[in-house]
Amino acid sequence: MEMPPILTLRDAKHHAYGTVIRQDVWERIKREVLPMIDAILTPEAPDPEPMEDWEALLQYWDFAYPPDRIALCDCCGARSEDWLADQPRKFVLKAAAFSGLVNFECQQCKARVVKRHFKDKYKFECKPFAERRTAP
Numbered sequence: 312m313e314m315p316p317i318l319t320l321r322d323a324k325h326h327a328y329g330t331v332i333r334q335d336v337w338e339r340i341k342r343e344v345l346p347m348i349d350a351i352l353t354p355e356a357p358d359p360e361p362m363e364d365w366e367a368l369l370q371y372w373d374f375a376y377p378p379d380r381i382a383l384c385d386c387c388g389a390r391s392e393d394w395l396a397d398q399p400r401k402f403v404l405k406a407a408a409f410s411g412l413v414n415f416e417c418q419q420c421k422a423r424v425v426k427r428h429f430k431d432k433y434k435f436e437c438k439p440f441a442e443r444r445t446a447p
Contacts, residue, residue, distance in 0.1 A: 380395050
């Protein structure tokens with residue numbers, strides 16, 4: 312018995328979990344299919360950090376204390392004295408506003424860390440990571 316050109320593998324409940332492509336068919340399509348597979352399996356590049364927003368905050372800094380690069384996550388305890396210099400990075404900048412609001416993502420637990428700058432002090436707030444739910 313000859314194998315069909317494409318065979319769907321199924322579990323005991325008849326759910327598909329894989330596909331087998333006969334070798335002669337694969338040889339004919341692999342040049343076109345492999346780049347598509349690579350594109351799917353290659354992780355997306357991370358979103359670029361909005362460094363121009365961070366620079367704008369520093370440019371318009373008018374708080375009673377010097378700017379710093381301290382970041383900390385109350386959710387998991389991660390801390391950095393200089394979030395921009397860490398290798399590997401412990402925190403990734405997600406947003407900054409010259410009003411003094413700076414938003415990070417903790418790379419250890421994926422929590423959202425907000426650093427709120429006030430005239431005489433700053434305060435951290437931490438919101439635990441939550442998966443986004445999509446509509447069914």
